[in-house]
Amino acid sequence: MEMFLTLSGGFAALADWKVLAFMISGFLIGTFFGAMPGLTSVLAIALLLPITYTIDVIPALVMCASIFMAGMYSGSITATTINIPGAPSSMMTAIEGNRLMKKGLGANALGHAALGSMIGGSVGALLLMAFMPLAAELSLLIRTPGKFSLVLFALVVIIIVDKQNIPKGMAATCLGIMLATVGIDVLQPIPRFSFGTETLIEGIDIMPLVIGAFAVSEVLIQAQNWSSSLGQNLSQAKGLKIRRRDFLPPLSEIREIGLFTYLRSALIGYGIGILPGAGGSMAGFVSYAVARSGSKKPEEYGKGSREGIAAAESANNSMCGGAFVPMLMFGIPGDPTTAIVLGVLVINGLQPGPRLLENQADLLAPMLASLFISALVLIPLTLYLFGPYFVRIVSIPKGLLYSSIAVVALVGSYVATYSIFQMFLALIFGVLAFVMRKQGYSTVSLLLGFILGPDLEQYLRRALSLNDGNPMIFLTSPDSLFFLGLTLFAVYMILFRKPKAGPDPI
Amino acid sequence: MNGSQRFFRLGMLFPLFLLVLTAIYTAAAFDIRTQFTGDGEIGPRTIPLLVAICMYMTLLVVIFQELRRPTEEDAGTGLSRPLLVVGATAAYILLFRPIGYSLSTLLFVLALFRIFEFKPRQPVQFILYAIAVTAVFYGLFAGIFGVRLPALIGGVI
Numbered sequence: 001m002e003m004f005l006t007l008s009g010g011f012a013a014l015a016d017w018k019v020l021a022f023m024i025s026g027f028l029i030g031t032f033f034g035a036m037p038g039l040t041s042v043l044a045i046a047l048l049l050p051i052t053y054t055i056d057v058i059p060a061l062v063m064c065a066s067i068f069m070a071g072m073y074s075g076s077i078t079a080t081t082i083n084i085p086g087a088p089s090s091m092m093t094a095i096e097g098n099r100l101m102k103k104g105l106g107a108n109a110l111g112h113a114a115l116g117s118m119i120g121g122s123v124g125a126l127l128l129m130a131f132m133p134l135a136a137e138l139s140l141l142i143r144t145p146g147k148f149s150l151v152l153f154a155l156v157v158i159i160i161v162d163k164q165n166i167p168k169g170m171a172a173t174c175l176g177i178m179l180a181t182v183g184i185d186v187l188q189p190i191p192r193f194s195f196g197t198e199t200l201i202e203g204i205d206i207m208p209l210v211i212g213a214f215a216v217s218e219v220l221i222q223a224q225n226w227s228s229s230l231g232q233n234l235s236q237a238k239g240l241k242i243r244r245r246d247f248l249p250p251l252s253e254i255r256e257i258g259l260f261t262y263l264r265s266a267l268i269g270y271g272i273g274i275l276p277g278a279g280g281s282m283a284g285f286v287s288y289a290v291a292r293s294g295s296k297k298p299e300e301y302g303k304g305s306r307e308g309i310a311a312a313e314s315a316n317n318s319m320c321g322g323a324f325v326p327m328l329m330f331g332i333p334g335d336p337t338t339a340i341v342l343g344v345l346v347i348n349g350l351q352p353g354p355r356l357l358e359n360q361a362d363l364l365a366p367m368l369a370s371l372f373i374s375a376l377v378l379i380p381l382t383l384y385l386f387g388p389y390f391v392r393i394v395s396i397p398k399g400l401l402y403s404s405i406a407v408v409a410l411v412g413s414y415v416a417t418y419s420i421f422q423m424f425l426a427l428i429f430g431v432l433a434f435v436m437r438k439q440g441y442s443t444v445s446l447l448l449g450f451i452l453g454p455d456l457e458q459y460l461r462r463a464l465s466l467n468d469g470n471p472m473i474f475l476t477s478p479d480s481l482f483f484l485g486l487t488l489f490a491v492y493m494i495l496f497r498k499p500k501a502g503p504d505p506i
Numbered sequence: 507m508n509g510s511q512r513f514f515r516l517g518m519l520f521p522l523f524l525l526v527l528t529a530i531y532t533a534a535a536f537d538i539r540t541q542f543t544g545d546g547e548i549g550p551r552t553i554p555l556l557v558a559i560c561m562y563m564t565l566l567v568v569i570f571q572e573l574r575r576p577t578e579e580d581a582g583t584g585l586s587r588p589l590l591v592v593g594a595t596a597a598y599i600l601l602f603r604p605i606g607y608s609l610s611t612l613l614f615v616l617a618l619f620r621i622f623e624f625k626p627r628q629p630v631q632f633i634l635y636a637i638a639v640t641a642v643f644y645g646l647f648a649g650i651f652g653v654r655l656p657a658l659i660g661g662v663i
Contacts, residue, residue: 054651167567171524174561178531178554185538185550192550193534216595223587223621399624400635403615406591407643410598410614411607415653423599431592439520457553464548 003133003361010365014373019059023370026063027378030070031386035078035086035393036401038222041071045340046214047405049207049347050412057348061367064341065320069374070382071337072280072317073117074390076309080109081391089280089319092288092312099304107246107387108253112306113313114383115249116262120314121375123266124273124321129368132328136354139329144466146479147330148459151452153487154276154332158448160494161282165440172441176449177456179204186458199421206343207416208425209450213443214340215409216430221437222402247387249306257310261291269315273322276448279335280316287315317375324371328352328364331455336444339451517575521568524561532558590621606658607648611640 013019026048033044044067052060075087080097093113100109142150159169182193183203194200268290269283291311292301301308323334324341331352333339345352350360357364383390413426433443463480467473474480535554598614615636619625625632647653 051651054653167564167571170564171521171561171568174557174564175524175527177557178528178561181554181557188540188550190539190550192538192554193531195534220588220591223591224584226587226622397624399619399622400639402622403618403624404639404643406595406618407611407615407639408646410595410602411611411643411647411655414602415647415651415655418654420599420603423602424596427592427595427599430595434588435516435520439517441520453557460553461548469548 006361006365007129007368009362010367010369011373013058013366014062014369019062019366022055022059022063023066023373024378026066026370027070027374027382029063030067031074031382032393033067034071034074035390036396037078037084037086037394038218039401039405040087041067042336042340043214043218043405044071045337045344046210047408047412049210049340049343050414050416052344052347053416057344057350057363058366060344060348061341061363062370064337064344065367065370066374066378068320068337068341069121069317069371070378072320073114073121073313073375073379075316076113076117076313077110077390078394080106080113082394084394087280089284089316090312091281092284093309095302096305096308096312099302100306100309103304105304107243108249109304109306109309110383110387110390111247111249112253112257112309114247114379115254116265116310116313117317118375118379119262120266120269121317121320121379122372123263123314124270124318125368125372125375126321127266127270127318128321128324128371131325132357132368135325135329136357139354142330142479143477144459145463145473145477146483148456148463149474149480149483149487150330151332151456151459153483153490154326154330155449155452155456156487157276157490157494158445160491162442163495165442168439168441169445172436172443172445173449176446176451177453179209179446180450180453181457186454187461204425204450205417205422206346206450208413208422209429209447210340210343211409211413212426212429212431213433213447214336215405216426217433217437217443219402219406219409220430220434222398224438244384244387247383253306257307261307261311262314265291265311265314266318269318270322272315273319273334274325276326276332276334279323280319283319284312284316288312320371320375324368328356329354332452333448336447339444339447342451517572518569521565521572525565525569528558528561528565587621591618594618594621603656607644607655608640609658611643612636615639 014023029044029048030041033039034041045064048060048063048067071087072089075085075090076093076097077086079085079090079094080101083094083098083101085091085094093109097106097109097113100106155173159173160166162169180203182200184190184201185192191201265287268287269280272279272283272286288308288311291307292298292305295301295305295307297305297307300306319335323338326332326334327338327342329352331342333342342352350356350363410423410426413422414420416422433446436443436446463473464471474484531554535551535558538549538551538554540549540551594614594617597617598610601610601613616633619632619636625635644655648655
């Protein structure tokens with residue numbers, strides 16, 4: 001009951017015009033960044049991070065949630081219209097949506113993508129709200145050795161998710177942990193790796209790392225890949241005349257897809273969202289594959305399947321709700337976007353954990369409400385209002401766009417602490433991340449190593465200290481054993497299990 | 507491809523750079539002074555050393571993989587434009603306080619427009635857009651979010 005009242009308060013907070021304005025502007029920013037190939041909601045929230053220093057925590061979190069939801073949905077716009085997914089999570093939508101586009105049914109495909117996103121996103125948000133108290137209760141059962149094993153589980157999953165680049169993922173994670181050890185020790189007031197400078201005693205802030213790794217490196221990547229390759233596709237799409245009513249999918253098609261498909265996909269997305277490091281791409285792909293294997297019309301897949309679009313989009317938007325669970329309960333982000341939202345929480349003095357829900361639920365509730373409203377209302381509304389203009393988003397000159405991103409990133413890294421040193425750090429991390437991305441090292445692993453490294457160290461040292469240095473505590477403590485078993489299970493499932501004979505390749 | 511060419515490419519140089527970085531890190535880890543260590547407690551230098559060992563082992567695997575990898579993919583990727591962006595950004599950061607937000611940002615945006623070939627043959631639009639970008643973000647940071655940005659003369663520009 002108390003939780004229900006708190007959540008109601010969250011919805012009421014959105015009625016404040018200022019908070020509402022942040023939610024809507026966040027949604028529009030998220031839509032823009034999601035729809036623009038090369039830009040993602042991760043970058044949008046990274047650019048927002050310094051601004052959170054200057055605004056209240058509620059508008060900041062509300063804005064983050066709406067950017068997240070919008071970014072996940074709007075990737076389908078260019079995926080459908082010009083066959084270039086605005087976000088990686090829209091790969092499956094690009095396959096099916098663009099086929100429909102070529103048949104003259106682009107608006108119908110976008111309508112199905114929006115409906116799927118709306119159902120998936122709102123179900124994910126509802127599940128998040130419904131199970132948060134339970135997750136908080138469960139998280140209280142995890143003691144220090146268990147927390148260490150949980151963080152270890154998260155790091156291992158993040159590293160092995162990209163099977164092709166495990167050593168590079170590991171190197172990136174280690175680098176992240178190394179950067180996190182700069183500054184005062186996690187348990188004792190001892191400076192580490194300050195190299196005699198006062199600036200480094202304070203440690204490295206998450207902000208220049210995020211700005212550098214996601215914004216500055218993106219500008220450098222775009223500078224290197226400079227070309228106007230979108231031109232041809234864009235000119236095809238520009239000639240299209242799309243009417244607003246075409247965006248509304250006919251009821252017969254929705255019935256054909258079936259409520260079960262939407263709900264199953266939403267549950268898959270939510271479940272994958274809870275896994276650390278999994279993200280929207282995996283949610284969309286798994287849900288699409290499941291829908292295809294159980295479909296009554298599998299022959300339509302790869303040729304413009306509305307069911308495929310619905311499954312992928314429901315799952316990737318539902319993932320948003322799932323990804324918040326480990327982030328809020330354990331400080332372990334489910335995906336890169338929530339990793340940066342975690343930064344927003346920490347900057348504002350909110351410490352993730354079961355007590356967060358007990359003590360500061362009033363600050364979190366508007367964010368959860370924003371996630372729900374963004375999915376339920378804003379997705380269909382913006383598609384209906386701005387749908388015919390969406391394809392023109394990509395016609396914004398890239399030179400203007402990336403110059404603007406560079407200015408926001410650098411001035412943003414200055415405004416947080418009024419420090420030129422922070423700007424230089426952002427540039428250094430930008431160059432580092434640029435080389436890493438070019439060489440196949442994951443910047444997400446770098447960020448998560450940086451975020452989770454101090455927790456890993458703290459829980460390991462505390463657990464050993466409490467048990468006279470006996471490492472067997474990790475094998476005798478049931479919660480720790482559970483997560484170590486889960487780690488082995490994840491390693492087996494991801495690395496060693498041979499895939500069953502799946503559906504025919506597309 | 508001969509041995510030296512195989513060695514002097516980014517795929518090899520980057521893990522070597524990380525190796526040097528880790529060596530410096532390891533040396534600094536040995537300098538960490540432990541204030542007190544209770545029974546069974548591990549000190550502030552243990553995790554850095556463990557991470558460094560993990561990094562060395564990982565980098566050896568990466569270097570081994572790189573040595574076995576064909577090297578064609580490094581060819582043809584020009585770094586001149588990213589280097590120009592880095593140079594312009596470094597200059598921007600250095601000038602940001604001395605000449606203030608407005609002038610430094612205007613110069614930075616003009617430089618980036620040139621690098622990204624935005625409106626290269628329309629000088630009037632080229633300058634007007636740069637002024638507009640500078641003004642818009644001034645409005646965003648200083649106007650909407652109330653951030654105090656460096657100014658050139660007595661807070662005028």
